[in-house]
Amino acid sequence: MAPTVERVKRRGLGDDAADLVREAIFDGRFPPGAPLREIELAEQLGVSRGSVRDGLAVLAREGLIRTGWHQPTTVIEIESDDVEEVYALREALDGLAARVAQPRIGDSEVSQLLDLVDEMAAEVDGRGDATALVHLDITFHDTIYVIAANQRLTSAWQAVRSQVHLFQLRRVRDGYLPYRDGVVREHREIVELLQGTDQRAVEEVAREHVAAARRSLLASLPPTVR
Amino acid sequence: MAPTVERVKRRGLGDDAADLVREAIFDGRFPPGAPLREIELAEQLGVSRGSVRDGLAVLAREGLIRTGWHQPTTVIEIESDDVEEVYALREALDGLAARVAQPRIGDSEVSQLLDLVDEMAAEVDGRGDATALVHLDITFHDTIYVIAANQRLTSAWQAVRSQVHLFQLRRVRDGYLPYRDGVVREHREIVELLQGTDQRAVEEVAREHVAAARRSLLASLPPTVR
DNA sequence: CAGCGTCAGAATGTCAACATTCGGACATGG
């Protein structure tokens, strides 16, 4: 059943544009609320406006930008309501993913996850690159969704993934220490339960992991925004 | 807080095209697997290929069609794996929506839901228009998501909504009676629990409602497809 | 006759020009 080689993924210029702009948003070159003008982007990226529109449509699907009729698209702002929405949904999705992934997980998948946790630990003990740590965090959860092997579930995750990424980046910038202290332990606990057979337990821990992140993020948001 | 008037919703031709094509898919004019050629659609709908592309992107986001690089987009097929995926996700989403909606529901929302249930009952006792019944079913769940008032959750629902609609249409065509017998009772039970204060109970009933639909649909799928 | 290379048709991807719409600046009148 397993194909030996995967089909080459060929993509359009729109996807390339989406990657570039997404990276720029994460880097902070497009801060929250900044306008993303099609004409400017088309010139800067060296592609036509049509391709830029395709790319922006991708980012809109990821919830990273807001679009409107005859109105410039802008980078989303981070309000406490948005955090509540995203993390409430993510709690349900991550819980389902963990429950579905548990009976499907194999030794090689466990190794993958443990390697990621080890890299996190090295990063925490080492120079503490917050950006790299967040990237590992997101990749860890990506892996669980891949194991769950439910395309619709993965799509739903991808619709909030970039927002979570953005939120986590903000979280570690405003308060790196509380995030750093729990991240390794919590992820390792998830891996351990994924190796067991108690589906209720994995789901519960996965949900609590998200709930903890939500609390931490809300605490770091300045009161004026709340 | 409540605005007296709502902003007029202006949309592009792409959205109009999406509506027309979606309707055609539900009507069966584009059966599962049928190719949706941009040039043909552009001629038939009287708009340019660019707008058709926009519309197809909308339908792709709804999971109604499959697209590929330099490859004609096609209407999705209904395999048992797809049913498992969609309904596993929907169980989590509907459960969350019901739980969040419960403390937010008011008298006018309850009336709306009860009116829909009454219409279902009238349809069941009357001439039994399966299409209309399915439409009421979907609208019922739409309403719960509106009450939950979580935009990200609603988006996730919309990403599977059309697929659920298509599946349900198939379900009532292959075996109308079992669907008809339970539909009124199950929805009325959900409304009753939404009026209570037991969040666990609403979530549980909402999830079971989806699970029952999944079982019924899988039973109606021909064994060859499974 | 099986396998491979080539080719042609048709569909999608990309582009740049034109049409429409929005938001604010400015002038005007009460």
Add this chain to the structure above:
DNA sequence: CCATGTCCGAATGTTGACATTCTGACGCTG
């Protein structure tokens, strides 16, 4: 001075032509 109406610049929406890629068929070769 505030409210209203008008206009203009700039951005997005739409379109048709051009470029690229895929799929299947055909013919050649071993």
